[in-house]
Amino acid sequence: MLSVLSYGRLVARAVLGGLSQTDGRDYSLISASYGFGKDFRKGILKKGMCYGDDACFIARHRTADVLGVADGVGGWRDYGVDPSQFSATLMRTCERLVKEGRFTPSNPVGILTSGYYELLQNKVPLLGSSTACIVVLDRRSHRLHTCNLGDSGFLVVRGGEVVHRSDEQQHYFNTPFQLSIAPPGAEGVVLSDRFGRVTSDLLNSILETAQTLRAPVSLVTDLTVPPPPPLRVLSSPEAADSSSFDVQLGDIILTASDGLFDNMPDYMILQELKKLKTTNYDSVLQTAQSIAKQAHDLAYDPNYMSPFAQFACDNGLNVRGGKPDDITVLLSIVAEYTD
């Protein structure tokens, strides 16, 4: 009798243990970053994690690991504004927000919104715009929460295949959604996307945010003319696409700016990622370096049919070759949490 009870207890515990979705262990991300700025003369002397006009951050908090990439829009240079200042400050601010715990892991858009708000609180009059992609791993629940505004993005690779990817957000060809602080008088013009990618919900949320900020907004319906320089594009943090999904040990997450995705198609990236066998930092860094270097080489190959060139051709522009651009690669692998 007693042995039946004890045996039953053992069985019940085993079954329940197997049924429980998450095991008690916390997950973490082993992350490394690498990249190249477009302009060699700028050098790599900028404060770490800045590659040309791109910026990124890797932050750890008790409850989550957070990564971010921001691609500064280069068109501001023509107006005397350094585009890297905006993206770098945005990423530094988001990093600080994470380190101080002023965020919710399940709400990466909140990090972006708070970060953007903090940029406006800076005495220094910042100008510029950038795309942004934030990836948050909730340690306890093993869920990855992401948000993406613009044409940077992420890939999640499991067993050699892409299981999740971010959606690219563009108003027009080569005019991605972007977070911006515009000079006075040029606050914002919302463009409706001729490819129908701006849903009415998105448009309403942009208009609503513009209203709370009391920013002047107009709707442009004449789509025959491409938009004037980036000064005229408004995006609010709420326009970011967000998604959440579960991850497993060994999943590889690649977060990068468009400099990578426009030059390297998926199969090449997957080929490089196959070489990542272990979960220690050095091998992750090595793989990130090799991906970035390969993309960099392809960018300057005039005959290569890059994804960028392919997309341009689809839109009626006769273009061939790579796309010289700032390249930022943040490579992470999901592992168990060790302090």
Next chain:
Amino acid sequence: MLTLLSMFYYICLRRRSRSGTRGEALTSRRAVESGQRAVLPVSVEVDQYAKEVLDFSSHYGSENSMSYTMWNLAGIPNVYPSSGDFTQTAVFRAYGTWWEQCASAPPPFRRTPKGFHSQDYIELGFEEPVYPTAVEVLETYYPGAIVQILACSYNPFSQNPPTDVRWEVLWSGEPTKMLTPQARQFSPTIKHINFPTNLLRLEVNSSLLDYYTELDAVILRGVKERPMLALYKMPVIDISDLSDSEEELSDVGGPFRDSKHQRTGNGYFDKLPYELIQLILSHLTLPDLSRLAQSCKLLHQHCCDPLQYTQLSLQPYWGRLSDASLGHLQSRCTLLQRLNLSWTGNRGALTLTGFSSFMKACGLSLVCLELSCCHFLNEACMEVVSQTCPGLQELNLSSCDRLNSQAFTHISKLTRLRRLVLYRTKIEQTAILSILTFCIELRHLNLGSCVRIEDYDVVASMLAARCRSLCSLDLWRCRNLTDRGLAELVSGCRMLEELDLGWCPTLQSSTGCFQHLARSLPRLRKLFLTANRTVCDSDIEELAASCLSLQHLDILGTRLVSAASLKKLLQSCPQLLLLDVSFCSQIDMRVVQELSGSFPNVAIKKSFTQ
């Protein structure tokens, strides 16, 4: 030989007998010595950064932000050892004497003790209570503002309610100014105290500084075990310590020495006219006055005369004030006109009963009531104030951020109000509108960082309609005032001399609102347009043309103002004293130096981040 021996023996005996009487102190020393022979563990010093910022009187940043706010003082330093104006530091709201020069500043209270210089404070909680051996403050910009460091016996993270809360001054000094604004590590020699503490309070005074002081972190160094007597220097009993003791203030009504012993009376002292003795006593600080009252009947009568208590500032004694103290002072305060209870009563020291009985005793003649950072206040207290002080003209509730929004509805009963400070309070739209409806004599209104007010345009419009004699208005960080509200405000309140519109992001110069403002307010003396990125040359030129009495101007952070228009302004406004052009991209150091040379009376401020 024998005498020598006997002397020697006598000396030895004396020594032994002496050691017998001072037995207790020395047995412990003997114990220590014997313990030392048995290898006592060395006390390890523990360094801690602040865990949490618990309370503060003001800050530069926005209420839900981490830029330039007081919460940055907790944790590890973000900026030190770099110097500069960075967002990751803790910055107070004001600096220098600029705010004291304004009409909205109240005159100082009499009897302020010479050693009390504090203008702002911040309280920090640390993880572990220790016996402090050092306190280090990392200042990263314009250092020199710290004037007092105090330690508290209460553990702020414990679940128990505070009992016997004692504050001990670890260090106290004069406000200073360094030669350069560079970062420094401030580590004064602190007094040793006999209780462990994990709650520190820093008090600052930036009146000598040229710009905002910025603090990065605070390190508390101490030992966990109480230092041994042998290794522990007994603090010299200071006369000033005696004068700071609690007993003096609460014992105020106590018995006085009977003059029966003295047949000769007070000598010639009592031959002096009454008014002359009153005049002499009016220079004494409050504790001295209380002590003097115990010396003889005559002086007791003088010291308890309500005429000595027309102005009463209890702010310097914030750590020692209790319900009992107020009770003792009650009988003398019937003619009280100005009362300063700022910073007092926290952690249970003052309660509704003590406060309301005091207000009932002295409220009738009260004209000015300062209740800044009084966290004991609740709705009932505000109701008491509104009932007992019908003639109140000045009310300061700055940083009473624990007061719920309902409490402010009682203020509208104080219809004679001329000065109202609601900086960093939770007042809401309906309450402020109701106050503005009834308090039509308002001259000075401070609504800085009042984040719960939904629509500032409506507030501005109400001000224009009801408060026509408004002289100064502080709308620092009001997040949704637009050109419509501003236009109504300046057309209604023609007497405005001071207007603070710093960090109001929704005012756009392109609407012409600043030019309209300049034309409508020729008497304008102070205008803050801090971080309004739209201020441009035409606005400055209009100010130069219309506001010739301008004294303080802040246009931090605009890219659109050039040196030429500033020159025009400086030429037209001879009374200009302060011009803040920090982070204005067209104005570099060379321009600032050139303008400072041509206009030496103007303090031109240009902050840097480097």
